[in-house]
Amino acid sequence: MRLLSINLGRPEPLQIAHRATTTGIYKNPVETAQISTLGLSGDHVDDQEHHGGPDQAVYVYSAEDYDWWMGQLGEVLTPGTFGENLTFSSFGEGPVRIGDRFRVGPVVLEVSAPRIPCATLAARMGDPNFVKKFRQAGRPGFYARVLEEGQVQRGQSVEKIAAPTHNATLVEVFDLWYDKTPDAARLRWVLSTPLAERARRVYAERLQSLEMI
Numbered sequence: 065m066r067l068l069s070i071n072l073g074r075p076e077p078l079q080i081a082h083r084a085t086t087t088g089i090y091k092n093p094v095e096t097a098q099i100s101t102l103g104l105s106g107d108h109v110d111d112q113e114h115h116g117g118p119d120q121a122v123y124v125y126s127a128e129d130y131d132w133w134m135g136q137l138g139e140v141l142t143p144g145t146f147g148e149n150l151t152f153s154s155f156g157e158g159p160v161r162i163g164d165r166f167r168v169g170p171v172v173l174e175v176s177a178p179r180i181p182c183a184t185l186a187a188r189m190g191d192p193n194f195v196k197k198f199r200q201a202g203r204p205g206f207y208a209r210v211l212e213e214g215q216v217q218r219g220q221s222v223e224k225i226a227a228p229t230h231n232a233t234l235v236e237v238f239d240l241w242y243d244k245t246p247d248a249a250r251l252r253w254v255l256s257t258p259l260a261e262r263a264r265r266v267y268a269e270r271l272q273s274l275e276m277i
Contacts, residue, residue: 065222067168068127069143069151070097072107080187089188091144096217099171101210104149118209119176119260123148124166125205126155132203146179147188148205150216156224160206160234162257163227170214175227177260178204178238204238207260231257240267248274 071091078087088108098105101118109116115123125148134141143151150168164175181198191197198204232240232254240246240254241263251271255264 065156065224066153067150067216067218067220067222068153069093070095070104070216070218071144071149071151072097072104073147075108078184078187080183087184087188089147089184091147091149093144093218096215097149098213098215099210100213103210107149117261120207120262121210122150122173122208123179123205124150124152124173124208126152128154129203129205133201136201145188146205147185152222156222158226161227161229161231162234162237162254162259163231165211165225165227166208167223167225168216169220170212171210171216172212172225173208174211174258175206175234176209176258177207177263178234178241179207180204180238180241199242202235202238204234206234209260227257237263246270246274 070093072094073088073091075086075088076090078085078089099122101121103109103116103121125146130141130143130145130151152166160175162175162177166173166175181195183195185198186192186194237254237259240250248271251267251274255267255271259267
């Protein structure tokens with residue numbers, strides 16, 4: 065596995081429906097970047113309620129997912145199109161699980177949550193139906209916390225350090241987000257993993273609601 069692209073975003077205007085806003089989803093490639101526990105130096109995070117922070121410091125997508133999307137959409141997509149900070153050649157053998165770790169040079173990332181699509185992504189893709197398409201594709205990429213900081217460089221090798229196989233996979237957590245009748249045992253199972261705080265709060269509230277019935 066290789067780090068194919070490092071992508072940083074600057075504040076850019078974006079029209080969502082009839083609302084003008086700014087966004088950091090438009091990413092441009094750079095050769096190197098410093099990564100700290102709060103993300104990549106020089107990368108703009110506009111919606112800090114839903115993105116960024118220690119548990120979602122870095123967003124990662126893969127070239128294999130890009131290949132799939134280009135087949136679906138019939139167009140060339142360059143790294144950074146989905147707003148990811150890092151583009152890996154692949155995510156390695158087997159499914160990605162919450163708690164998987166990826167080492168890139170001195171940096172160690174820990175998978176904390178899937179990306180949940182929003183109106184910003186749909187506007188970026190120029191398709192109001194893209195949230196639904198992204199959901200149905202089941203290729204969310206992952207957010208990660210930074211366990212070890214440092215500088216990364218395009219082309220570096222990526223090492224996967226697998227989490228225990230009883231940890232929920234990224235796609236299982238992603239699917240549970242949309243489950244209108246979640247099972248309490250399944251919620252407890254997902255909450256037993258090192259999940260990002262935003263997602264943990266949502267699943268914990270759903271579990272509490274079930275236990276009050």
